[in-house]
Amino acid sequence: xxxxxxxxxxxxxxxxxxxxxxxxxxxxxxxxxxxxxxxxxxxxxxxxxxxxxxxxxxxxxxxxxxxxxxxxxxxxxxxxxxxxxxxxxxxxxxxxxxxxxxxxxxxxxxxxxxxxxxxxxxxxxxxxxxxxxxxxxxxxxxxxxxxxxxxxxxxxxxxxxxxxxxxxxxxxxxxxxxxxxxxxxxxxxxxxxxxxxxxxxxxxxxxxxxxxxxxxxxxxxxxxxxxxxxxxxxxxxxxxxxxxxxxxxxxxxxxxxxxxxxxxxxxxxxxxxxxxxxxxxxxxxxxxxxxxxxxxxxxxxxxxxxxxxxxxxxxxxxxxxxxxxxxxxxxxxxxxxxxxxxxxxxxxxxxxxxxxxxxxxxxxxxxxxxxxxxxxxxxxxxxxxxxxxxxxxx
Amino acid sequence: xxxxxxxxxxxxxxxxxxxxxxxxxxxxxxxxxxxxxxxxxxxxxxxxxxxxxxxxxxxxxxxxxxxxxxxxxxxxxxxxxxxxxxxxxxxxxxxxxxxxxxxxxxxxxxxxxxxxxxxxxxxxxxxxxxxxxxxxxxxxxxxxxxxxxxxxxxxxxxxxxxxxxxxxxxxxxxxxxxxxxxxxxxxxxxxxxxxxxxxxxxxxxxxxxxxxxxxxx
Numbered sequence: 001x002x003x004x005x006x007x008x009x010x011x012x013x014x015x016x017x018x019x020x021x022x023x024x025x026x027x028x029x030x031x032x033x034x035x036x037x038x039x040x041x042x043x044x045x046x047x048x049x050x051x052x053x054x055x056x057x058x059x060x061x062x063x064x065x066x067x068x069x070x071x072x073x074x075x076x077x078x079x080x081x082x083x084x085x086x087x088x089x090x091x092x093x094x095x096x097x098x099x100x101x102x103x104x105x106x107x108x109x110x111x112x113x114x115x116x117x118x119x120x121x122x123x124x125x126x127x128x129x130x131x132x133x134x135x136x137x138x139x140x141x142x143x144x145x146x147x148x149x150x151x152x153x154x155x156x157x158x159x160x161x162x163x164x165x166x167x168x169x170x171x172x173x174x175x176x177x178x179x180x181x182x183x184x185x186x187x188x189x190x191x192x193x194x195x196x197x198x199x200x201x202x203x204x205x206x207x208x209x210x211x212x213x214x215x216x217x218x219x220x221x222x223x224x225x226x227x228x229x230x231x232x233x234x235x236x237x238x239x240x241x242x243x244x245x246x247x248x249x250x251x252x253x254x255x256x257x258x259x260x261x262x263x264x265x266x267x268x269x270x271x272x273x274x275x276x277x278x279x280x281x282x283x284x285x286x287x288x289x290x291x292x293x294x295x296x297x298x299x300x301x302x303x304x305x306x307x308x309x310x311x312x313x314x315x316x317x318x319x320x321x322x323x324x325x326x327x328x329x330x331x332x333x334x335x336x337x338x339x340x341x342x343x344x345x346x347x348x349x350x351x352x353x354x355x356x357x358x359x360x361x362x363x364x365x366x367x368x369x370x371x372x373x374x375x376x377x378x379x380x381x382x383x384x385x386x387x388x389x390x391x392x393x394x
Numbered sequence: 395x396x397x398x399x400x401x402x403x404x405x406x407x408x409x410x411x412x413x414x415x416x417x418x419x420x421x422x423x424x425x426x427x428x429x430x431x432x433x434x435x436x437x438x439x440x441x442x443x444x445x446x447x448x449x450x451x452x453x454x455x456x457x458x459x460x461x462x463x464x465x466x467x468x469x470x471x472x473x474x475x476x477x478x479x480x481x482x483x484x485x486x487x488x489x490x491x492x493x494x495x496x497x498x499x500x501x502x503x504x505x506x507x508x509x510x511x512x513x514x515x516x517x518x519x520x521x522x523x524x525x526x527x528x529x530x531x532x533x534x535x536x537x538x539x540x541x542x543x544x545x546x547x548x549x550x551x552x553x554x555x556x557x558x559x560x561x562x563x564x565x566x567x568x569x570x571x572x573x574x575x576x577x578x579x580x581x582x583x584x585x586x587x588x589x590x591x592x593x594x595x596x597x598x599x600x601x602x603x604x605x606x607x608x609x610x611x
Contacts, residue, residue, distance in 0.1 A: 021516055021517075025520060028523055028590060031524065031587055034582075038531045043580075043581040043583070044534065044536060048433075262580065265580055265582045
């Protein structure tokens, strides 16, 4: 070090300077550690890498493979992407991959089939812009078959659809929503003009029932994390860092949690959270963000929630609602912890505690299949990792 | 000893350059060997640039140098070797060992003098380290941010060592801190690097001004 201090009391000044620079060196070393974390977690490249390439490349792919490239951008439970496709020039077969499940969180596979319906809806929407007219047959091998749909393709004039245009802008938005109500007419515009057979979409937007459903969602989240097996199965799909995200190209990621930019950077720079910390974060977010800022809830109901065809149709309906919400500038966030607890209690054979509480908030005879919240977003949702069309095509 | 350091450093730099070219051209094809990087082309080119710095350092080892520049060139050899462990995966192992070994050999003669030279320029060393951190962050950044980070990191290292007028150094310092802090503010660490670099740079500039005044006197 250069000595620029006066010569009086040289040893004391020198010691102070040495200690000072030692402190500065420690700060630089700490900055180095954080820089390495920034490098390792790719904080400066959020939404980059091959795991997010399908969001950027899907429009360029022509023909049936392009339709599959749109299908894989659909919503799925815990972003498990439980789909596979067999593609020819004239048809697409859609299969469910039973290995990609959430275990005790979805013991009857209800959400998995709804996710398959979401993918099928995107696939159907992506055919027309590619000059293909799709004709779908659901469950051609029966409800137990792995093939959930056969889509026959014929040539047709190419045409566009506003929902198709929203496919790559649709993301689950787990962030806070603005305290602005969504007008009833705007909610009604999200639904199908004529609902699919055996399905109904109910809106819960009045303050009192909305608060009751919010409280039920928080209770369900707490019950789910208190159930160790459900907590484990929930956490199994969490990808804690960029390496895991890029390697698996699926699952729940920090980018999808609705954080502000600064919160997201801090979350990425900190060491990966444990399962219990993740559970606590989710329950707190459910109470303080998700339910506290929901403008309205949508609940898709049916008299027969165990029917595979209805589950597929419900998924297709959810995807359409989400795409319409996206096109209208609204945020949407599927919240299925209540039905996950209902199914868990049914699978375990114990007393039903959540089913009657949810039923009390719905019209008589309506049984819940899928639930979500909507609102005006404070910030945009972010894309989540995807396996490419090539990776899921047989 | 210095001729041996020059040969080892040259070998390490050439190998590192080759590793960078492999990363840029085949990185996506052989990810197990190249660290499965998200931006192999950018990282490969960055590695080639760092190999160039290391090659210049190795060539300088051939000449007789006073302790201070010798220590600086040793850092210019070891720095790229260590940084490239994060840019080209397994391919960097051999060149990293060679470049660090060359740096050690280069300062082995008169190690005490070199240590004193490093200590005398400790603020510059810290500033260079911060520039290296920026290069590291840039290696895993989106393309535009990567370019800004590469320029910033290089500018910060130059600001530490370039024998230039204070105005030029201040310009390099601002170029080395502000753009990446603006482009990557949301990642927080670029802001931290800038906040840490500025007072250290002030010390560097102050000591340089003191030296100049001393010469004038």
